[in-house]
Amino acid sequence: MPRLFRNGLSLRLTGRFALVVVGIYVFAASLYSVQFLNRVEQGAGVAREQQIPLILSQNRNALKIERAASLIRSVYLAHDRRVERQIQLQLQTLTQSFTLDDNQLLIDGGRNIAADVKVITAQREAVRSLRSDTSGPADNGKIEQAEVAAAEAYQRAIRTTEALGDNLSNDAVKLADDLASTIERAARDVRFGWLFILILPAVFLVLVLWVVSRHILRPISVAVSRLEAREDTVARPVFEELRTVTDAVEAYSALSLDLKRTNEMLLVLSDQDGLTGLLNRRAFEQKLDNAFNRAMAARSDLCVLMIDLDHFKSINDTYGHEAGDACLREVARTSSSFFERHGLVVGRYGGEEFCGFVEGLDTDSTSGVAAVLRKAIEMLSVDVGSGKKIRLTASIGVSCLEGREVERAGVLLKEADAALYQAKHTGRNRVVVRAERDVFVFGATGNSLV
Numbered sequence: 001m002p003r004l005f006r007n008g009l010s011l012r013l014t015g016r017f018a019l020v021v022v023g024i025y026v027f028a029a030s031l032y033s034v035q036f037l038n039r040v041e042q043g044a045g046v047a048r049e050q051q052i053p054l055i056l057s058q059n060r061n062a063l064k065i066e067r068a069a070s071l072i073r074s075v076y077l078a079h080d081r082r083v084e085r086q087i088q089l090q091l092q093t094l095t096q097s098f099t100l101d102d103n104q105l106l107i108d109g110g111r112n113i114a115a116d117v118k119v120i121t122a123q124r125e126a127v128r129s130l131r132s133d134t135s136g137p138a139d140n141g142k143i144e145q146a147e148v149a150a151a152e153a154y155q156r157a158i159r160t161t162e163a164l165g166d167n168l169s170n171d172a173v174k175l176a177d178d179l180a181s182t183i184e185r186a187a188r189d190v191r192f193g194w195l196f197i198l199i200l201p202a203v204f205l206v207l208v209l210w211v212v213s214r215h216i217l218r219p220i221s222v223a224v225s226r227l228e229a230r231e232d233t234v235a236r237p238v239f240e241e242l243r244t245v246t247d248a249v250e251a252y253s254a255l256s257l258d259l260k261r262t263n264e265m266l267l268v269l270s271d272q273d274g275l276t277g278l279l280n281r282r283a284f285e286q287k288l289d290n291a292f293n294r295a296m297a298a299r300s301d302l303c304v305l306m307i308d309l310d311h312f313k314s315i316n317d318t319y320g321h322e323a324g325d326a327c328l329r330e331v332a333r334t335s336s337s338f339f340e341r342h343g344l345v346v347g348r349y350g351g352e353e354f355c356g357f358v359e360g361l362d363t364d365s366t367s368g369v370a371a372v373l374r375k376a377i378e379m380l381s382v383d384v385g386s387g388k389k390i391r392l393t394a395s396i397g398v399s400c401l402e403g404r405e406v407e408r409a410g411v412l413l414k415e416a417d418a419a420l421y422q423a424k425h426t427g428r429n430r431v432v433v434r435a436e437r438d439v440f441v442f443g444a445t446g447n448s449l450v
Contacts, residue, residue: 018208029197055176061098061106062168066274068094068113069161073350076120076154081128084121091117109164116157123150162282273348275325276332284347284355291359292409295401303366303400305356306416307335307373310393310428312352323384327392328352330382335373342369355413363400363433370396370431378429395423398433
């Protein structure tokens with residue numbers, strides 16, 4: 001009798017101890033769940049109210065910078081007092097909008113851009129004054145100085161927009177990555193935390209089963225059914241909190257996916273020209289630098305093409321900027337079609353100017369591609385409404401490595417730009433290929449060696 005009493009007392013104590021352990025565990029798990037979900041909710045609120053609006057603001061500012069760069073190129077190429085004034089006013093409005101953001105770098109950059117544009121218009125006005133002065137012969141030295149000052153101001157302004165664009169794009173991408181990483185870490189913590197919470201009861205249950213099997217089931221056959229019933233009762237979990245955490249994980253996983261898509265969109269936007277869908281100048285130059293490094297390492301050929309639409313300003317002046325934009329899109333579409341056939345990578349370099357490069361083709365093959373592209377542009381007929389169609393021509397400058405030791409890809413760009421300049425001043429609608437020593441002109445009416 002005393003032995004049975006001692007066994008019964010031991011069982012009661014064991015049961016009470018198990019109940020106390022289970023109660024403490026349930027309380028601790030519930031407290032952890034509530035606190036953690038509160039932190040998750042607070043983090044989601046911060047993401048919704050602060051970080052995501054900041055990412056969108058950075059994206060809008062990046063688009064403004066691209067617009068500012070386009071206006072700078074337009075004011076530099078305008079050479080018309082009225083057009084320069086209109087563009088300058090647009091730039092002032094655009095740069096003043098930067099003061100609405102708490103970003104001193106953006107504010108200072110906007111002020112520098114406005115100042116450089118003011119210098120451009122002032123120097124252009126000085127050139128017009130010198131040329132219109134009838135009191136004596138034009139002072140070519142002063143005119144040249146004014147043109148150089150305007151060009152330097154233009155380069156400064158473009159560099160400022162590129163630096164601001166890179167800064168904003170990098171900041172936006174970093175914010176999106178940081179936010180996505182934070183959410184992924186929170187989801188991972190929820191998963192591992194609840195795995196730990198669920199593993200402990202399983203371990204405890206195994207321990208209980210071992211104790212029951214060794215110390216109860218074996219000597220007391222009558223208690224088997226009762227203990228099996230108790231086992232069923234203990235093994236029946238309560239999943240309400242787990243479902244709450246699962247819903248939170250799914251919600252945060254969805255938000256993480258949306259942020260990843262936003263990040264991918266930001267990366268695309270940072271590399272893509274908004275009007276034509278081609279690579280923008282920064283992204284194109286990065287790809288060209290990579291191609292240049294590959295060509296120099298493999299000692300293969302690389303050719304650069306500078307493409308500029310002829311008389312594009314007159315199209316804008318006659319038919320409006322929407323018609324001009326339609327022309328740019330058609331040229332972009334035509335140029336892009338040359339990638340699959342000839343491997344031509346094309347980007348919009350600014351205004352009506354495009355730039356491309358071809359890897360692995362020699363000068364003769366590339367000049368043939370350029371000639372076909374020039375002809376394709378010449379065959380375009382752009383519908384601008386009201387039954388009006390615009391015919392286009394383009395001048396193309398080409399420069400190739402041809403086994404030379406060239407310091408950087410910018411040298412090929414400069415040579416191709418010089419060839420384009422010659423194409424413009426020798427009749428337009430032609431291809432000028434600048435080889436190592438000679439310049440070959442491929443025009444609509446024939447070819448020649450300069």
